[in-house]
Amino acid sequence: KLKSYAERNKHHSRGFDGETEQDKVPDISDGKDLEKEATDREWVRDAFAVLTDEERYIVNSFLLAGYRGEEIAENLGIGASTLRSKYRRALMKMRKKLDP
Structure with a gap:
């Protein structure tokens, strides 16, 4: 399922206006290196642990569930x-956790 999301995201950027290359999430593993995938999952889990519930909801909704920013903002009752x-x-919190 994650591979299909990753493939779709390669072709259809749903980024916010002004999003830079640095803001984008790196590609997901292709499934050929199981050890790397396990390590990647652990890193992502650790990075998600530093987020608040609201931040997790935003990142999950945007990156994994495929919602647009306007839809997420409306669901949360906040402005875009x-x-x-x-x-x-x-994303900066996650990056800080992932970068040594």
Whole structure:
């Protein structure tokens, strides 16, 4: 399932306006290196652990469930610009956890 999401995301960028290359999430493993996949899953799990429940919801909804930013903002009852800020902060928190 994750491979299909990754493949779809390669072809259809659903990024926010102003999103830079650095803001984008790296490609998911192709399934050929099971040890790398297990390590990647552990890293992602650890990175998600540093997020609040709301941040996890935003990142999950945007990256995995495929919702658009406007839909997520509406579900949370916040503005689109607030959502973009929270999304970027959540990605920065995850990146900080993943980068040594």
